[in-house]
Amino acid sequence: EAGVAQSPRYKIIEKRQSVAFWCNPISGHATLYWYQQILGQGPKLLIQFQNNGVVDDSQLPKDRFSAERLKGVDSTLKIQPAKLEDSAVYLCASSLVRRGYGYTFGSGTRLTVV
Amino acid sequence: GQQLNQSPQSMFIQEGEDVSMNCTSSSIFNTWLWYKQDPGEGPVLLIALYKAGELTSNGRLTAQFGITRKDSFLNISASIPSDVGIYFCAGLTNYGQNFVFGPGTRLSVLP
Numbered sequence: 001e002a003g004v005a006q007s008p009r010y011k012i013i014e015k016r017q018s019v020a021f022w023c024n025p026i027s028g029h030a031t032l033y034w035y036q037q038i039l040g041q042g043p044k045l046l047i048q049f050q051n052n053g054v055v056d057d058s059q060l061p062k063d064r065f066s067a068e069r070l071k072g073v074d075s076t077l078k079i080q081p082a083k084l085e086d087s088a089v090y091l092c093a094s095s096l097v098r099r100g101y102g103y104t105f106g107s108g109t110r111l112t113v114v
Numbered sequence: 115g116q117q118l119n120q121s122p123q124s125m126f127i128q129e130g131e132d133v134s135m136n137c138t139s140s141s142i143f144n145t146w147l148w149y150k151q152d153p154g155e156g157p158v159l160l161i162a163l164y165k166a167g168e169l170t171s172n173g174r175l176t177a178q179f180g181i182t183r184k185d186s187f188l189n190i191s192a193s194i195p196s197d198v199g200i201y202f203c204a205g206l207t208n209y210g211q212n213f214v215f216g217p218g219t220r221l222s223v224l225p
Contacts, residue, residue, distance in 0.1 A: 042215030045213075056211050091157075093156070105157050108155070
């Protein structure tokens with residue numbers, strides 16, 4: 001089966017600019033996650049979707065981050081405006097069931113804010 | 115919130131040696147996952163553990179769910195160069211909705 005697709009792979013922007021990332025989960029996976037992975041750390045959950053509804057966004061900095069999954073399939077994560085500390089890899093993952101027994105991750109988008 | 119600690123932070127071993135790493139927490143978990151991340155890629159699931167005391171193998175990898183439910187261990191036997199990467203543990207509590215990831219153990223294998 002095809003894996004989790006993410007684009008772009010790399011992005012460099014200046015602080016205060018905006019940026020968007022795209023994720024297409026594995027076909028049939030109802031649950032989709034966005035994680036932020038800062039260099040040298042483990043992934044940290046930003047937001048979890050079940051179909052097109054938000055299940056958990058408690059760690060999403062809502063003043064600048066937003067995410068949507070309008071048709072319950074692919075998803076976009078946006079940062080506006082970006083700060084230097086947003087430099088990280090943004091990983092998308094999907095699973096068949098909520099609280100899934102293991103996620104499948106995409107390759108991530110590496111964001112550098114200068 | 116729950117935090118996971120992993121040790122060692124990094125390790126250098128000779129090809130062919132066995133490797134042991136662990137993951138600990140002050141909270142009780144009911145599911146443990148072990149992932150490996152190669153440079154520039156997302157983490158890939160290696161082993162999942164669902165019961166205290168459970169011992170599960172995947173090829174040269176063996177992981178155990180600690181009986182206190184606050185720790186887990188991963189062993190790699192006869193390491194090879196492609197074992198190089200960062201190994202993450204992830205845990206799920208009874209009341210948690212999502213997995214919490216540890217900071218990772220970076221493994222380097224010397225030829």
